[in-house]
Amino acid sequence: MATPLARSRVHTWLPPVTHAEVAGRSGIEALRLILSGDLPAAPISGTLGFQLTEVAEGRAVFEGEPGEHLLNPMGTVHGGFLATLLDSALGSAVLTVLAPGRTYTTVQLGVHLVRPVLPDTATLRCEATAVHVGRSTATAQGRVVDAADGRLYAHGTATCAVLTLPAGS
Structure with a gap:
């Protein structure tokens, strides 16, 4: 059996945003x-091939x-791609309502892969949409759909x- 030809994927990224840049x-x-390109996207976006659009x-x-670069051994796209897409959108939905000097980190992610x-x-x-944003916790829910026809592939929640x-960060 002949050895298949290797494929490659190259991506680039800019240094990530620092807290000081968004202070x-x-x-x-x-x-x-x-979104406007005045700050760089998170490096994970280039790694996995997704971007913030709205x-x-x-x-x-x-x-x-x-x-193909995202396939698991069964020949389907790895569920981690969908989980990361959801985590990014869910966290960003929370971030949209946070005041200056506030940030978030995901502590729980629930993902349901349906197709x-x-x-x-x-x-x-x-x-993704924020459901609740309080002083110390927030929740959000989201859906992954076909961009053209709206067919559901996954849905999930995050806490x-x-x-x-910290001051000066």
Whole structure:
């Protein structure tokens, strides 16, 4: 049996945003700067091939491109791609309502995969909304759908710890 030809995938990224770069800005302001290209996207976006496409108060949307590079041993796109897409959108939906000097970290992520994603699946769209944002915790819910026809691939929820950034960070 002949050895198959290796494929490669190259991606680049800019240095990630620091807390100092967003100091004094609300979460939605920081995300809008990413959307406009005035701040770099998170490096994970380039690694997995997805990007922030929309933000509004309490809402964030990411879109991602499935592909062969994301396959698991069964020949379907790894569930971790969908989980990461959801985690990014869910956390960003929470971030859109946080005041300057506040941030979040995911402490629980629940993902329900309802349909397999194949390497030739069209662009996926992950729409997330904040459900509750309090002083110390927040929750959000989201759906991953086919960007063209709205067919559901996954849905999930997140619980986030809401944090105050240390002074001077």
